[in-house]
Amino acid sequence: DIAMTQSPSSVSASVGDTVTITCRASQDISNWVAWYQQKPGKAPKLLIYAPSGLQSGVPSRFSGSGSGTDFTLTISSLQPEDFATYFCQQANSFPITFGQGTRLDIK
């Protein structure tokens, strides 16, 4: 199985900051990674899909990059609604696997 190691597990930031979350795959997954945002009591929401596609309706302050084993999600100019938990996911092969999540809190 492909392990997705996400870091940091939590981060505190302020409105207007730029935050970067990383995900490392245990083997080459080309660019088959997706990123999700989840708020308490809600289903995950797709933000970024392979190779670096921004899902419809998602603000352009969200961006994804990387290939092979190392991937990043960058959130620029943080807004109050961005404070949530973020997950990466590999879609290269089955079983599909997720990172353990990054909780983004208000500083």
Next chain:
Amino acid sequence: EAQLVESGGGLVQPGRSLRLSCVGSGFTFEDYAMHWVRQVPGKGLEWISGISWGSGTINYADSVKGRFTISRDNAKNSLYLQMNSLRAEDTAFYYCAKDIRLGDDAFDIWGRGTMVTVSS
């Protein structure tokens, strides 16, 4: 608007069975692979099973292989998860999710989830 609605969750004793359903609307259900993903409240996401548009390809996580069966009925825009021999560790929210496009297992539409609690 595309949406998915799960049903069938509840409280069940260990060793018993439960069948989850997911109905899709607002998109051409038969064109997309579908998946089940579960989440223990407050914890991470675990993909557990996926089925191709025509049911020709089915995959399971090792944690549920041999106990859970995924299926779909495209005429009813429905996805199912038959869960047998349930264990306490199967307790979680269960979400159905849709592939964003053919060949890309990123999930663009998720249901609101249905809670399954396995306890005596």
